[in-house]
Amino acid sequence: MQILKHDPARFENLPDYPFAENWIEVDLGDGHRGQMHYLDEGAKDAPPVLLFHGEPSWNFLYRKMIAVLVEAGFRCLAPDLIGFGKSDKPDDIAFYTYDRHVSWLKQWRESVVPQPAALFCQDWGGLLGLRMVGEEPEKFSCVVASNTFLPVGGTPSPAFLAWREFAKSSPEFQIGELLQRATATERSEAEIAAYDAPFPDEPSKAGARAFPQLVPVEDGMDGIAQNKAAWVGLAAFDKPFLTLFGEDDPVTGGLAQPLIDRIAGAEGMPHDMLSTCGHFCQEDRPVELAQGVVNTAKKAGFLG
Template structure:
């Protein structure tokens, strides 16, 4: 597998990004080593929060949430998926599959040796993060899902169909434009530049190009059976499970209903609708931090 690594200087001086890079080395099934980047902020003995980003963003999406929660004594961990951010990027689109991503992140998650984790996940951060919950349910103490899903081949929204068509047809994938368009507010030039930083040219965008085609929205897609199995695990997950979808996302609108209906831990939780576009982390970061912190506080109080 050929891999690309974004030069470190691309990440120097980014707006609102003071966090030191941390790395783990993963080994793919074909024995290729892959460097995965993650943020790990806050006290080592604090309650663990795992923030999972999606496509085509990276951990920068959570910069304000990280700072907020770390200041409140939470240990906040935010990885970059392989192909994104400061993580290594396989050069060929065919090197990206849903199951490969689950395997890569499962390997990293096991290496981290975490416990009592509170997960916040959005977009592909949910498609992959919820597979981690299904595989390691004993490790997770609570989950907050936003603008995501766990598809099993039963169809797609018109919003997702439009996004998929755009992502495959546009000659150059405009990462900053996508993040700005998917946020309710206008991002600053510095913020847009930070989202474009991982991708010096189109060669680095193989993962970003391929991800939309991997979502198992039809019975013919790969990973339908694996997601069906994951749903069986989620249907036994009785720890706190909160939905926090946004009011302005055409891609995942209404997706919270299936989680509220099928996950036992969702019963009685204070589900909310937050302000924002698809990338609601840009629009409601303080509200997201409050939700996560509140879930942890309720758990701690319950043990008191």
């Protein structure tokens, strides 16, 4: 197995992305180590908010939200998951597991921002982030979740099964075009190119192809036992928990209600389904999402 590095030339002149690079080294497992890239914007002594992306995006997805959140008084921390963005990319699909992704993200968290933080999570950012909230609720001051869930088996939807098969076998796995099709608003050519930047060839897409296969939506899959255990802590999480989902997301659009019904901190919160909002909600409704984070953090007493 090779650990692939990003090509800096592919990340030049990204639109609306004036952010400095930050790096840490993480233990990938099986004797491998890798570099994890992240953004760290805002005053270092400001209340931290963690911004977790999902599949098959990277922290470029948060560029529009970061400016709003920093202006509101947050320190914004947005990692690129291993296999995505500028972070290192093992080229073996089988190397990626749910537990390893959790471990890599927890290593980053402990190294960079171990203190309590607000969380915004979407897609696999939620499968990882909500697991972490359930396992260590004391490390989170409040949560805003969008187009995500914490699965424990069951029966997957036809839409998800089609996506899983496409990610596994399609020879035309063009990341930028996937982002274009899963937003309700039009992406520019430069934005599409930015989403393609981390993936110059097929080996670099191993992590992106792996993620849909790892979602534990069928009984017997790896991750179900861990998620069931995490749900105990997540359900008892009594700090403010807000859901802001996209009306135009065919895969996760109906998954807000189980979070609302089961999580203590979700009671009485102004949950909403956002119109003109697809799966990659950060592209379609960044200001509304950022304001939701601000309002939730203020309700938690975390942001003045």
